[in-house]
Amino acid sequence: MNVGAGAGRFLTFEGIEGVGKTTQVARVASALTARGVAHVVTREPGGTPLAEKIRELVLSPREEALPPVAELLLMFAARGVHLANYIEPNLSAGRWVICDRFTDATYAYQGAGRGMNMADIGRLESLVQGPRRPDLTLVLDVPVAVGLARSARRDLGKTRDRFERERADFFERVRDGYLGRARAEPERIAVIDATRSVDDVAAAIVQVLESRSWIS
Numbered sequence: 001m002n003v004g005a006g007a008g009r010f011l012t013f014e015g016i017e018g019v020g021k022t023t024q025v026a027r028v029a030s031a032l033t034a035r036g037v038a039h040v041v042t043r044e045p046g047g048t049p050l051a052e053k054i055r056e057l058v059l060s061p062r063e064e065a066l067p068p069v070a071e072l073l074l075m076f077a078a079r080g081v082h083l084a085n086y087i088e089p090n091l092s093a094g095r096w097v098i099c100d101r102f103t104d105a106t107y108a109y110q111g112a113g114r115g116m117n118m119a120d121i122g123r124l125e126s127l128v129q130g131p132r133r134p135d136l137t138l139v140l141d142v143p144v145a146v147g148l149a150r151s152a153r154r155d156l157g158k159t160r161d162r163f164e165r166e167r168a169d170f171f172e173r174v175r176d177g178y179l180g181r182a183r184a185e186p187e188r189i190a191v192i193d194a195t196r197s198v199d200d201v202a203a204a205i206v207q208v209l210e211s212r213s214w215i216s
Contacts, residue, residue, distance in 0.1 A: 008038070008039070008090065008091045008093070008094050008095045008096045008097060009096045009097075009136070009214060010087070010091060010096075010099070010132075010133075010134045010135045011028070011096060011097070011098050011099070011134065011135065011137075012098075012099045012100075012102040012104065012134040012136070012137045012138070013025055013098070013099070013137075013138050013140065014101060014102070014104045014105055014108070014137055014138070014140070014178055015139055015141060015142075015147075015178065015194065016142070016147045016171045016174050016175050016178070017147050017150075017151040017163070017164055018142065018146070018147030018148060018149070018150035018151035018154065019140035019141065019142050019147055019150075019194045020140055020150075020194050020198065021100050021101075021140055022100065023198055024138075024140060024194075024198075024205060025041055025098055025100050026041075027198075027205070028098055028202075028205060028206075028209075031206055031209075031215070032096060032098075032215070035216075037215065038093075038095040038096065039095055039096035039097070040086075040095055040096070040097055040098070042082070042086060042097060042099050042100070043099065043100040043101060044075075044078065044079060044082060044099060044100065044105065045058055045059075045074070045078035045079070045082075046078065047078075047082040047086050047087070047099070048081055048085045048086050050085070051078040051079075051081040051082045051085075051086075054074055054077055054078035054081070055078060057074055058071060058074050058075065058162070059162055059163065060162070061160075061162055061165065066162070068110065068114040068115070068116055069116070071114070072110045072114075072116050072120075072121065072124070073124075075106050075110065076106070076124045076125075076127075076128045079102075079103065079106075079128055079129070080128045083128070083132065087099070087132075088132070099134075102134055102137070103121075103125055103129065103133075104134075104137055104139075104178065104181055104189070106121055106125075107121055107177060108174045108175075108178045108181070109163065109174055109177075112173045112174055112176060112177025112178075112180070113166070113170050113171075113173050113174040113177065133188070134188065135188075136188060136190065136208070136209075136212070137188055137189045137190070138189075138190050138192055138205055138208065139178050139179070139181075139182055139190070139191045139192065140192050141175070141178070141179070141192065141193060141194055142193075143195075144168050144172050144175055145168070146195060147171065148168060148171065151164065179191065190208050192205060
């Protein structure tokens with residue numbers, strides 16, 4: 001739901017590694033700029049200086065294990081900071097917020113991927129977010145083998161984070177988690193075939209926004 005009179009649109013991008021979220025977030029931002037729509041771009045975990053520090057705790061590989069329950073709590077801790085200090089103020093000011101990942105990622109990665117209890121995630125979602133949910137979530141979807149191959153090419157020579165080091169079977173569960181949520185909430189979540197060219201994917205996303213009469 002969209003909270004507050006005059007609030008902006010809250011648009012989130014989701015998907016496994018290698019689906020092209022960063023590229024498509026930038027494309028949507030450019031499309032909004034061209035139409036004179038005020039907006040900001042952010043990401044999760046992170047988005048504010050404090051939330052970025054929590055992001056580093058979650059993503060950085062280290063010798064000491066980060067148990068799944070601690071990972072889940074850190075995700076929501078970062079989200080609480082991000083919402084209060086960045087997302088809500090921008091929405092209330094009438095700006096669109098375009099976010100690279102949000103709570104659907106928690107259901108997919110910590111829930112479907114790690115096997116955390118979905119009801120526990122739901123309780124944390126209600127506690128941290130209240131009624132706030134994205135107005136629209138775009139799940140960029142590719143087969144796991146395609147996404148991981150793209151990710152490997154993109155990250156050649158770079159240190160991979162804790163999630164990027166996971167095996168293919170983990171990402172199969174994550175992808176299934178995303179697609180399951182899309183089936184359960186078709187009015188909020190749109191699945192975009194991201195195996196197509198960057199231009200074709202961008203056009204499909206703009207078409208979704210136009211179909212809702214949010215832009216023209």
